[in-house]
Amino acid sequence: IKRIGVLTSGGDAPGMNAAIRAVARSAMKRGIEVCAIYNGYSGILSEEIKVLNHNDVSSILKQGGTVLGSARFPEFKQPEVRQAAVEILKKHGIEALVVIGGDGSYMGAKLLTELGVNCIGLPGTIDNDIAGTDFTIGFDTALQTIVEAVDKIRDTSSSHRRANVVEVMGRNAGDLAIWAGISSGAEAVFIPEQDLSLPEVLEQLKKAYDSGKRHAIVILAEGCIKNGLVESPEALAKLIEVHSGFETRATILGHIQRGGSPTAFDRVLASRLGAHAVSLIAAGIGGRCVGVQQNRVVDFDIVEALETMKHVPALDLYNLCYEIV
């Protein structure tokens, strides 16, 4: 194999650049040329394609976001658009592709593989919601950002004897909320995968208030709003205020969670997965997604991952949130 492409697709995540760098460097080590494809799958069609040299990926390891740009390109669901993409890749001599993104991006990668361009998917999203891997690239950095923010919210909540509902990202997955809940010592954590047990939580918060506690942090996964379990962080805050006695505020952390320099963990993860993707491609293998399980790099058939390997959050960790409150 002489030349491959790399692109980032879907929502961006810290550590995507570390993955791009690992793909580029390990391919170059094997004498394989690497083309950057800009702005996700749309960059194939618009031919935003550039051959990378060793220096092009210097110093991107520590940068947040993705230097390749990311885009949503729903047109890629149309077979004729994908066929046109294959022709363009052929024209540029690109024989295989590393796609860094979420499960939507994996679907595109699977379909391209069926058209003869071997694709490997890498899990790039802060949400940790991809099957076949214990951790996604960007999760650890987003978690770090959340914990720093919640620590600050706790300071001011304590001063004013307030409770604070903090909405965190995660799409339909509760992982960010669970890990943030444990590491910030939250009084309650709401995730979309579990019943809320709202009356119990309200009762606990009232007890906490009555016993003189000066703050309460409630972590709310955005998935609870998406699936209608909670109307809004403000509505939950109001409910807590009425039932517990705490004056309550709501904070939506928002896109701050998606930015920032990746943590060492995310850099290492991205580097391992990127290098593994290249080793698969070099062996003529495609249609696989790469992940880490129990600290070992693993790969699975993308179809199997998408169809049969549902992501489940660590419910033992969810239970731990309430055990150590």
Ligand code: ATP
């Ligand atoms: P995130 O979870 O961070 O949003 P994602 O990869 O799941 O990432 P999507 O917007 O679902 O984000 O998908 C990214 C891109 O992948 C789409 O804009 C489209 O170009 C391509 N894609 C998604 N679904 C399909 C599909 N069924 N067939 C072909 N291409 C697809």
